Amino acid sequence: MSTIRYLKNLIKDRNVASITPSSSFTVKKATRPINFDNDNIIVEFGPGTGVFSEYLLKKLSPNSRLIMIELNADFAKLLSQIQDERVSVYEESALAIDEILENEGVDQADYILSGIPFSFLNNDIKHQILNKSADYLKNDGKFLAYQTSSHLKKSLEKYFSSVSISYEWRNLPPMCIYEANK
Numbered sequence: 001m002s003t004i005r006y007l008k009n010l011i012k013d014r015n016v017a018s019i020t021p022s023s024s025f026t027v028k029k030a031t032r033p034i035n036f037d038n039d040n041i042i043v044e045f046g047p048g049t050g051v052f053s054e055y056l057l058k059k060l061s062p063n064s065r066l067i068m069i070e071l072n073a074d075f076a077k078l079l080s081q082i083q084d085e086r087v088s089v090y091e092e093s094a095l096a097i098d099e100i101l102e103n104e105g106v107d108q109a110d111y112i113l114s115g116i117p118f119s120f121l122n123n124d125i126k127h128q129i130l131n132k133s134a135d136y137l138k139n140d141g142k143f144l145a146y147q148t149s150s151h152l153k154k155s156l157e158k159y160f161s162s163v164s165i166s167y168e169w170r171n172l173p174p175m176c177i178y179e180a181n182k
């Protein structure tokens, strides 16, 4: 069901970018650095049909929060149907993270999980999003991203103290998974 919705939006909206939702292997690998024993504030950029969100909500503690920022109106509408007090959904660009966190009464997040296609963004917007992401993460916070190539590493290194990469081949297309530490 959600794959059909995903494909319909891919045809209409180039920002959807990837040809299928992320696989369960990608979801598990990209979220491995998250410490689920703690109460976490997680900001998700580009949740799409919610494959990561669904997994996170099963693992997150009752006092954790998941703030989703999704540019595509149809996906944002779908995600708004999630009945869970820990969730907030914004139909917005990741660029609005500052206004959104202010609205949520949150100073800084523990993790930012990002699926937005940075290679499709203009360079200035890309750097503004990465710069704000680093600002709005706690000192021990992590920026976790997945992209179809390793192009983002150099840009991340400008804003984060360390960046590592791994790959998940059981995804269509294969995914490059980033872990960036503030």
Ligand SMILES: C[S@@+](CC[C@H](N)C(=O)[O-])C[C@H]1O[C@@H](n2cnc3c(N)ncnc32)[C@H](O)[C@@H]1O
Pocket (backbone or CB within 6 Å): 015, 016, 017, 018, 020, 021, 022, 045, 046, 047, 048, 049, 050, 051, 052, 069, 070, 071, 072, 075, 092, 093, 094, 095, 115, 116, 117
């Ligand atoms: C490659 S898809 C990933 C979808 C989902 N997270 C997954 O793994 O299946 C990229 C998503 O990012 C969204 N997106 C693209 N640019 C965005 C932006 N600037 N801010 C927020 N979301 C954005 C798209 O609408 C799409 O849902």
